Amino acid sequence: MHSTTATSAPSERTTGSKWALASLALATLLASLGTSIANVGLPTLVDAFGARFQDVQWVVLAYLLAITTLSVGAGRLGDLLGRRRLLLAGLLVFSGASALCGLAPSLGWLIGARVLQGLGAATMMTLAMALIGETVPREKTGSAMGLLGTLSAIGTALGPSLGGLLLAGPGWRALFLVNLPLGLLAFALAWRHLPRQPRNADAAAHFDSPGTLLLALTLTAYALAMTLGRGHFGALNGGLLLAACLGGSLFIQFEKRTASPLLRLAMFRDPLLRTGLATGALVTTVLMATLVVGPFYLAGALQLTPARVGLAMACGPLVTALMGVPAGSLVDRLGAAPMVRVGLMGMALAITALLLMPLSLGVLGYILPLTGLTAGYALFQAANNTAVMAGVEATQRGVASGLLNLSRNLGLVTGAAALGAVFAFATASDDISRAAPEAIAAGMRGTFLVALGLILLALVIALAGRRR
Template sequence: MTKLRGNPWAILVVLSLGFFMTLLDLTIVNIAIPSMIDGLHASFDEVLWSMNGYILVLAALLITAGRLGDLRGPRQLFAVGVALFTLASLGCALVDSPAQLIVARVVQGLGAALLVPQTMTLIVGAFPAERRGAALGVWGAVAGIAAVAGPALGGLLVSGPGWRWIFFVNVPVGVVVLAVLFLVVPDIRQGTAHRLDLTGVLVSAGAVFCLTFALTEGERFHWNGVVWALLLAAVVLFAVFVAQQRRRQGREPLVPFALFRNRNYTVMNLVSAAISVGVLGLMLLLSLYFQNVLHFSALKAGLALAPASVVSMALAPFAGRLTDKVDGKYVLLTGMVLTAVGMLWNALVMGPHTAWAAFLVPMVVVGAGNGCLIAPMAAVAMRGVEPAVAGAASGVLNTVRQLGSVVGSAAVGALVQTRTAGGHDGVSAMRTSMALPIAVIVLGALACAAARREGAAPAAPSAAQATEAAASGRGTQS
């Protein structure tokens, strides 16, 4: 095992296993909802809270966890996150009441928030720039594996040993990761002591929590005054956060603004949001269509969605290696165009009695597009980001991605509800609602075109980041 210490590919395997668990739990629980309701004698709202509690904590703490990785060491934060997530998974499997499940899922969300930003930080630290695309391609393929495994594995486990096993499966994975982590992954902490911006933590977490809660629960509460008050509170808190961070830029801020002087990083945050809104919106629409219109079982619906994830998983490593050879911007643009074409194709073949086979080719096209998204996006975003702020960069990027997922699900769900309430049949409501994720992906492609070409003259951010890092060091020593 000592021969593997510091080996970039061994590090990538360990990080990917931890990352896999968190992604699996975003999708696998959906399949088990009816069984959890029966097994725990729970209401639908209680089980829904077990899902949303995970999402709320994950989204609210990603920025903080990313910056904590910069200040305390990404390996340490990753280890704590894996341990918490594994223990919480065991707790989820052993609960005997809805309240216990909600608490265990919240702890799972905390563990996921701590470990997710560190995966990208440690990959950036382990791989040189010229090999980073291939590594991020594998990392992106993990997302494809989780997307395939979630609905399919969830359906098999719920139909077999029972819903509790959707949580038990995380335990051996987490134990393996913890067993080899410190033997394989080196400690890349900075040598100086640091302080965490606690005010920034509280304000940013409050802003993200209010926004995420309002969007995930808005439809259930019929967008009443409380929901709109939370949205307003989110806007106000984000404004306060920006003002507070501006004053703190010379004293270890939670989000170094120098990141956003890097044009590629700023553009890729916009692209990341567009991809999350578009892809999650598509998958939600197709899930609703397959189960509510074509009356597929949960397992059959998951298998109908699987071709996209399988193709994405297979292509992601190749897209990553291609990103090392050509400008990742063009690989990403190709992926977004293919994704939009596949979305439109799916919308056109929707009908009241369409056979599942009619969706096979358009889902393959969507998968080919998705396989060209994650690795080049991450590679272009992290190009030129200083190691001292890589955790913050990863935290912000992952927060934007997570918020995009929430916005996409909420917007598409609300649009379908509105179309259905307006008298449209299920097929018409689904087909017209598809216009939203398609439009967002197209807008994301237009934003991607603004990214700086590989090899172009570097923008001022590197110098700005170096100045900021130096200022942070002086502040620590004083």
Template sequence: MPDLSQTAPQSRTIPRLALIALAGATLLAALGISIVSVALPTLAGAFSVSISGVQWIVTAYLVSVTVMVVIAGRLSDRYGHRRILLSGLCIFVLSALLCAVSTTLQMLVAGRLLQGVGGAILMVVPMSIARETIARERMGSAMGLLGSMSAIGTALGPSAGGILIAAFGWRASFIALAVLALPVALASLVAIPRTVIAKTQHLGKRTAVLSTIGSRRLGSGLAMNVLVAVVMISTLSIGPFYLTFALDLHVAAVGIIMSAGPIMSAISGVPAGRATDRFTTSTVITAGLLTTIFGLICLASLPRLFGVAGYVVALCLLTPGFQLFLAANNTEVMMSAPEDRKGTTSGLLSLSRNLGFIVGASAMPGLFSVAAGSGAIQAVSPEAVAFAFTATFLGCAALALLALLLARAFHPARLQ
């Protein structure tokens, strides 16, 4: 973990325990999504519902998070980041316990909707607190650390959830979320400094949001965030089809191979943050997008040449590009935020990412299906699946190129 507790200019310091609390909150938000996904087959059997019905357990959390992220950011601007973070942790704990004692699917979905409110706060407020308490020259490392914790949560959730469910049943996964949140809440209460609430908070929520988006630097950063999120979710939503129907792998093998991306993201997050501190954010954004484009071209071609080895190598080349972009772009956007709208800006960052995930999860499988040809995927030949996979990720490379063009258009002097 990078040392971000050094004395910073303008009294911007943060205790190491507070940094651990911010990292823990980010980890919990990611675990809230990933740890439950592995429980869906068990939950379908426990409640005697269809796959589409049990999917609402995941969808409810994502919808709630998407609706709440900007609201959570605005609330933290108005009432103080520390206070709202502690409220979010309390909501997260109580909702996890509600999920754990649920006796019907409807009760569990309601608990997940409430948990999404807490999850939205845990996604948004740590970046706001980092923006407020960490010196500019160390912001990149902070954003890289938070990005690593999000990736660790995504990678750790399915395996940890599988172990807990196998040993103690599905309720254990929700109890574990509540138990993990308690030390994070205690560390936040003890170590995170109180927010100095800005005096310009008479602006309405709509005015504050529109004013924030209206900034050229912020607007371009949010637009690039949407495009990169579309690409990121495509690796998770399209990859299993290729591995299963083109390479004929068992579901367990598919899961292991797919974990290479989140693991590589977790490893590269902190170095990406340090690179952002050392170089300009524009330079690292450019490097990240170029690496992403190269990685996507490799993902479109190497698996067809080298099979599983090519797939894993391409993922390992691609995901550091994501982390370089995210660390630098998050730093750029947050450092561009007005002092009284740090929470709103952080909420917009999370909203843009979630919107990209939603668009990517619906549009890119559609592109893949069209490229593969009509009919059920089980009836499509491995060659057609491989062609569709290549076409889809070349399309993703085009989206990453569009993000690079946006970066150059809105920051031309800084990218030369």
């Protein structure tokens, strides 16, 4: 009788842990799907609302800005109020906002609902990673991080195809309403299986609301400076960038003086955290080159049809999805720090191969290095997230996860602007869409040469951080 009870308890805990991890994975999938599924619907929304494409683009931009600016605040609030509790609230906000998006009677309503949906997504992405430490055994952290990376990649890859089916069938409103049942399923799983945490009644009083608002405004100014103008840096971009620098300086001074700061600046004395954030930002900056340059190179230099361009571009997310869990298992067996370096070296070798591939190899000369690049990224991401989250105090997991997501998003935003500008300069053409294939190929090589330099810089930072 006693032996039966003893053997069933670990089995029940293991099953509960798997369902808890499933809820975190589904939350990550939904947050990622929220970006990619909306992109495919932009032309349809232009017709549906009779609006300009520049205005409709805010349907995507509003969501991305909300995730970028609110991740750190969501992580800190989770540390104070309870990460399980705030994740559940984020899932409800995301699901409710998805319904509001699907019922939107006007473009302004839709954009406002997307901001609210982005708030939910920021909470989901940040706290899903932070809750890994309370959901799975420490020796399985790498595999769990790899699973979250897999689901994020699946969400990115699934969006265009699922969105196309929904547009052809129920229509554009289904792009958002599809999240409602999935969000409620994730909520039910999280409610049932995530471990409960004690309530701290005074925690909300310690939340740094002014600092959170100041950081959000600073990040919004920076993100808009990098995205407005579609690659043309004008006076407005310069003013926003100056405002971001000023806001960043004010934020640091404010955090030094407040009793309960959003970010404890002493955290950044930890070389492991500094290294993880810096290398994460550099790597995602490089990854953005494949999304910025890839379509132009495949269509302009290799003369592929739009359908084949889409298939070639899908290889990256597909490889990331397939590599996520195996990469996490490698991290668990061999250690996070060595796998960070292996992932970076793999990315560097893949970019070098891409630079050396002759144009005559065609699409194969692009897809093979791209496969190596994204496989290296999957390994780096699982290892880097594991290393950073394992090195922070349990009370700071939420804010550390928020910082990781912030570094990732800032890398994507910066990569789109900076590497897009490098590509335009290296192509030496005023209109890239009309440039000769040889010019586009030269632009691709110039952009990825800069990308190689950034990866090598990330490798140097990783090696220096390891020595410290």
